[in-house]
Amino acid sequence: MTIDAILGSVELGLIYSILALGVFLSFRTLNTPDLTVDGSIVTGMAASAMVCSAGGNPCLALLAAFLVGCLAGSVTALLNTKLGIQPLLAGILVMLGSYSVNLRIMGGKSNIAIIKADTVYKSFQEAVPTEYSSLILGLIILIAVTAAFYYFLRTRLGFALRATGDNEDMVRASGINSNAMRLIGLALSNGMVGFAGGLLAQYQSVADAGMGVGMVVIGLASVIIGEAVFGTRSLLRRLIAVSLGAILYRIVIAFAFNLGMPSTDLKLVSAVIVTIALSTGMMGEKFSLPALIRKGGGKNA
């Protein structure tokens, strides 16, 4: 495998790390299986691509991607808390509905190329003209996101959010509105996912309506791989582990391609990885299948 191929995987992995952190927030911190991700990542891509192709500031495009992601997550949270729809189903509904919204954002086209438009990667390449510029930029962004996320989880609001995933009874008994915490948590989680989508669109210079399929599974695979390989001892270590997991995942996939795996098999391989991890209890007992079914039909509605 060429150095270029590995470099490309790491660059892509740095973007997927942010997706993985978003998935970590919903699956791990909030203890809620959220499938909105498959939709919100494309919403982020679409918003980012549209702002860029209209000649807008690429940083502004990333902000827009973050905000539309937040919006998608908020809808899921509201369907869950206000209408009493199970979190899993609420996510599926938003994922489905967002497909049409994404196409509308992209002006009815399923594919937007932004080859000529300004992107953060191109701007950074001009400022730092090395072949590693995409890598450096990706790393800077990931470190900034991880640091901000880590700080957030240690604030009073972050404490309340983490406790909501652990024990909702305790949270309400502590005078905290657990529904508001679900809303903020899912909004932020999908905001990060949307941001990752926005970055991905600028990196690849294309946004595609079909790219969201299986993103939640990729995010989950990254979380599982990262935690299993790099450990979970402290909160910061866990966040770094999740980021590294996403990069490792991309590298493993690149190797598999290199060994002759057809790229069309990618989704099957991702699904198998997550299946193995879930069935062997690598995600902890909470996420073994029986526990998920109990939870889905239970008090979270």
Add this chain to the structure above:
Amino acid sequence: MLKIEGIRKIFGKGTINEKLAIDDLNLTAEAGDFITIIGSNGAGKSTLMNCISGVYGVDAGKILLDGKDITRQAEYKRSKYIGRVFQDPLKGTAFDMTIEENLAIASGKGKSLGLQLGLTRKEREFFRERLALLDMGLENRMKQKSKLLSGGQRQALTLFMAVISGPKLLLLDEHTAALDPGAAKKVLALTDEFSKSSGLCTLMITHNMKAALGHGNRTILMNDGQIVMDLFGEERKNMTVDRLVAQFEIENDRMLL
């Protein structure tokens, strides 16, 4: 302080499983009161607590706390004045968070949730000092996750968390039922101590008749969603466990007949 006026709670209203859990119940408690509540299973003790804390809405009647009508207030809002300890030790803490983080959440009750750090050095010192008073060595384990604690330690911690923010009302729902006798004794002793905090009114459900008479200043017996006996003052002082059990059985038999 706490004034409950004619509350009624019906489960499964309009179905064949309709059950009148609380039937036109009145109760007035003053600051400083420590009331123990006894009664058979299904008497409505836990339902009463859940109505006071807002887990369930009531079908009729009023609940006033310090003159303020909280009958329709959301559970999380009234939690600002109400500390609670559940029977299940797992229900009181966030298991994947450290002891000090749990304490920070509990002591921040009523304060706004912002982006300030969840735990400052000053708070940490304060928690360490106060935890030492529990005499369980928890002050040296503040960075450990609460899932590592034993049931007794966890219940002591939950009790401590329930009172740390200075609530007006402390609701204890069989909070020692799941503990071994030694741990139960320890938690009950702490309960006695905390109940003396100024202005606090404590309600404690128990199935232990000895504990019901040995703690607090008033005992009420519930049956079929009503208060059927209210013991305080001289009458309570002269009551023995045997006579209380006898009374309990009379009420039970009456229900069965």
